[in-house]
Amino acid sequence: MNVKIIGVGKLKEKYLKDGIAEYAKRLQKFAKFEVIEVPDEKAPEQLSQAQMDQVMAKEGERILSKIKDKEYVFALAIKGKERSSEELAAEIDKLALRGDSDLTFVIGGSLGLAPEVIARANTQISFGRFTLPHQLMRLVLTEQIYRAFMINQGSPYHK
Template identity: 60%
Template structure:
């Protein structure tokens, strides 16, 4: 299985980079992980809704260019479905059983994701109503992917 994490914006904090590297290493037993960082658009102060939509559209085009035609796409969106860890693990397993070998997770920029990217998604997923920094969300997501594989293995990691 191949897991791709497409994110908008660069990760600068060393502690987050180290955490993501650790979970990527742990995941290498189960899958290949690729992290794709895309440039985020600069948003002017007091940007209009139209300007925000244009920015999201440009970011969306860059995201779309990195999605494979046969990828199962999961976008992180506040309006998405929330999963307990066990159910998320079952969902990843079901995706693989249904013939998908490439799963792409997408974390948008500070404005969110364009309509086109949300429409391309096979699944919209949410980690709740909390607002988290996008950089921190990367670490949380990759840890949950690792946890999902450990649950599938019956590992005590999840306890």
């Protein structure tokens, strides 16, 4: 299985990089795992709706260029479906049994995901109504993917 996270912006904080690296190392026994960073679009602090749409569109193009046709895409979106850890694990297991072995999770930039990225996604996933920094979300998501594999293995890690 191949699992990929596409995130907008460069991760700068060492503690986040270290956490992601630790879970990435643990995930290696279950799947080929990679994190792809696409550049964020530089924009002024105060944006009009048209400028926001333009920023999201440019970031969206960069994201879509990293997704292949055969990939099953989870878009992280506030309006997405909330899942428990067990539900995510079951969904990953079901996808693997169905032959979907290329899973891609997409985390947008500070403005969210372009409509084109949402449209390309097979499903939308939400981690609740909290607003979290997208850099922190990469670590949380990586841990939850690892947790899903551990649940599917029957490991006590999940408890």
